[in-house]
Amino acid sequence: LEEPEDSAIRVTGDTLYTSATTFEDLNISQDLLKGLYVEMNFKAPSKIQAVSLPMILTEPFKNLVAQAHNGSGKTTCFVLGMLSRVDPKRKAPQALCICPTRELAIQNRGVLLEMGQYTGITSVCAVPMDSTK
Structure with missing residues (x-):
């Protein structure tokens, strides 16, 4: 992903979080890392991912509002946060994603299937x- 030159990340409020320079910094499962690298061909987190994923994946979990350009990696942030909290051994519904459009629902599931492949x-x-x- 190419970041626009004028893209600046601004975090407001008190934060104890640091940016992630690699996906390994996020302490996610090897299966999710494999999905990111093998299925999605990611090399490193984008700006929005580097800043928001530590907040999404670290307790205490809080609400997060993030805004970024199209194609910047927001869907990956959302889906990775959801997949990282699901216990694959537990065969019961564990997450619900509500989308405002059919197209977005289909897109989110496509990313989920790729990232969660393993x-x-x-x-x-x-x-x-x-x-x-």
């Missing part, structure tokens, strides 16, 4: 596929 985690996308209904 985790054994399953997912369902519950959207009507006939756009006339």
Whole structure:
């Protein structure tokens, strides 16, 4: 991903978090790392990922509002946060992603399937596929 020259990250409020320079800095599972590197061909976190993922993945978990350009890696942040909290051994619903559009729901599931390829985690996308209904 190419970052626009004028892209600046601003964090407000008190924070104990540091940026991640590699995905290994995030202490996520080897299965998720393999999904990021092998399936998604990532090399290193983008700016939005480097700043937001430590907040998303570190307790105490809090709400986060993040804004970045299209193609900057926001979906990866969201999906990685969700997958990192799911226990693959527990065969029951553990996460729910509510999206405002069918297209976004399908996109999020696609990223989830790629990133979670080696985790054994399953997912369902519950959207009507006939756009006339």
